[in-house]
Amino acid sequence: SQQGEEDPQALSIQEGENATMNCSYKTSINNLQWYRQNSGRGLVHLILIRSNEREKHSGRLRVTLDTSKKSSSLLITASRAADTASYFCATDPLETDSWGKLQFGAGTQVVVTP
């Protein structure tokens, strides 16, 4: 079963603009991760935020986590054409018998036009 749901499903922006996508999930988590996938290729890990953290930065990426709302957001600032990709959130369930069951959402497809 899918734990996370990304919103929007697709996003089209111009270079230099910011891109924001959201992830909602259903059960309590240890951490939440964001990955990027370029057209049919393997996923690449971007950032991990733990359940006791509220915000994290990595270069042009900013991730927030609101565990009371069971939601996270990924902000990409000053987008570049090279940011064109699908972005997935993945949740690591808190339940100990679910250790190892990292679950992915359906993704947000981002297109950045020059």
Add this chain to the structure above:
Amino acid sequence: EAQVTQNPRYLITVTGKKLTVTCSQNMNHEYMSWYRQDPGLGLRQIYYSMNVEVTDKGDVPEGYKVSRKEKRNFPLILESPSPNQTSLYFCASGLAEFPNTGELFFGEGSRLTVL
């Protein structure tokens, strides 16, 4: 170079013909996992392994088998493939220290078509 290697990358086969997709990692990771990716459904976990000789079912294990006889290898076996197993398959590995599943490293994917 640290990597997860899957083979074959592309395969077209027929219903019922057993096949194995191999996965190997060179990062000494304890944890390995298989996912399938289908349009609109994201990645769904098939099986995972926390360590050698320890495997467990993910969300969609039906029709698949795995084995973990050595730390570096985690093959995915389709004993009798069916057309609904046509998909893009990913192998991943990571450190996964209890109770956290940390960052995963993914292979480039294996695109399987079952006719």
